[in-house]
Amino acid sequence: MKCQKDKFQIDKSIHYLNCAYKAPLLKKGEKAILNAILKERNPYLYKPKDFFESSEMARALFAEMINAKSSQIALFPSTSYGFATALNNVKARYKKAVTIENEFPSGYFALDKWSREHQASLITVKKEARTAKLWNEAILNSIDKKTDVVLMSMNHWMDGTKIDIKSIGDKCHQLGVTFIVDATQLAGAFPVNVVDLKVDVLICAGYKWLFGPYSMAIGYFSPKFSDGIPIEESWMNRTNAIEFSKITEYDSTYKPDSSRYNVGQTSNFLLTPILIEGLKQIQKWGVQQIHNYCFTLFSVIKNGLSPIGVRFEENNYVYPHLFSLKLPDGISSEALKTTLEKNKIYVSLRGSYIRVSLNVFNNKNDIDALINCIQKKLG
Ligand SMILES: Cc1ncc(COP(=O)(O)O)c(C=O)c1O
Incomplete structure (x- = not known):
């Protein structure tokens, strides 16, 4: 499956990684x-x-x-x-x-x-x-x-x-x-x-x-x-x-x-x-295909952020469409969320977790924006 952003009117200048909060409206x-x-x-x-x-x-x-x-x-x-x-x-x-x-x-x-x-x-x-x-x-x-x-x-x-x-x-x-x-x-x-x-x-x-x-x-x-x-x-x-x-x-x-x-x-x-x-x-689309699509994007995020100390739930206990980023000690999740929003990247803060959620309207561009912003913040 390829990215399905064209089926939505979502603002193209933002990176909406928050379907767990609310889905954007389909054009249909x-x-x-x-x-x-x-x-x-x-x-x-x-x-x-x-x-x-x-x-x-x-x-x-x-x-x-x-x-x-x-x-x-x-x-x-x-x-x-x-x-x-x-x-x-x-x-x-x-x-x-x-x-x-x-x-x-x-x-x-x-x-x-x-x-x-x-x-x-x-x-x-x-x-x-x-x-x-x-x-x-x-x-x-x-x-x-x-x-x-x-x-x-x-x-x-x-x-x-x-x-x-x-x-x-x-x-x-x-x-x-x-x-x-x-x-x-x-x-x-x-x-x-x-x-x-x-x-x-x-x-x-x-x-x-x-x-x-x-x-x-x-x-x-x-x-x-x-x-x-x-x-x-x-x-x-x-x-x-x-x-x-x-x-x-x-x-x-x-x-x-x-x-x-x-x-x-x-x-x-x-x-x-x-x-x-x-x-x-x-x-x-097929639910399995949606899942597979999210898995591909999730893997890019995991591979991009793990080397700089961001931790993920172990493989058997994580779904690729909704997961949290466990930040290295001393990094404030609130401050990170503010920085992400300044860069038009939307995620949720739930408790002390940065919750990221993906769906078929997300593309590699959204993922790269998230990774680059966190890489900069973590130095
Ligand atoms: C797990 C879960 N259940 C239910 C809801 C919504 O509940 P309600 O329909 O009662 O407002 C949410 C909203 O975020 C949710 O995350």
Whole structure:
């Protein structure tokens, strides 16, 4: 795959190494929302099917990406909504929940609330001075047959550390523990197969690696959740919803599987078209190809910065699309970020880490700019 910058309007004079913060808008997404705005001029253009078809298309595209059925996918305004929905359906039999240190707040607070409501203990597995390998072992060891639920990101959003989701999924499945993952920083940039990974719920924000809009998130629910209770009762999630004249015949049946978890006003006429364009484009590129492309750029960064003392996570625990630079002692990450920005290079500071994230709109030029600037700063 070659660089895909021409599919975006991103300012050509900057080096945007921060897709983990927010993806730039695809040209196709821009066109889609502009068309959607124009349609708003004439509401008679909306037919009953339009209230359902676009959201169903987004669900089908995401389902294909993660090896699920579209009926197992639901749309929400944020990941916090998805986590609340999932945890609303988790019973506290043993009163134990597990998460990891510095889990993203939307997942953490949902689990914290669940734990307080059920007088359960919430175990947070800390990384501390551990290597990624030892941290992963500690996470695995913290899960036992007295655990109700495990919630964590598939890769750490602050520094990119890879979490061994496959082993955790296997263990949770074996012990009957509910396994909820946050795929926000992984799905779209690395192949994810919910069946192989044995996750029960996967929640993902739309505005990063899916090239969707802000205020849309998407989630998968395994058959374990097919009879659950949604956190609100939208008319749209009932089987008779398409027949507008009959919706006060109050249908007690939900649409199948996780359709019941879709947020009200699921159609989101202006934003859904952006998500659809993002998902279609990813399908066209291929997630594996996106990953391979990022790997090539990541290798250039690693080879350029390792000799001057910048350290990276060990190979088995790093993804090439999102990783952190561990700077030599005495070098301030804040000062470095300021210098990078002065040179129009955009990354994130998360804790004490410089977080770099790459996607197909990045090119060798962006990478060279990053390497040269850090080389100068480190002398
Ligand atoms: C891992 C992770 N989860 C979730 C989110 C977004 O959460 P929400 O959709 O609840 O705003 C982010 C945003 O940076 C994130 O990095």
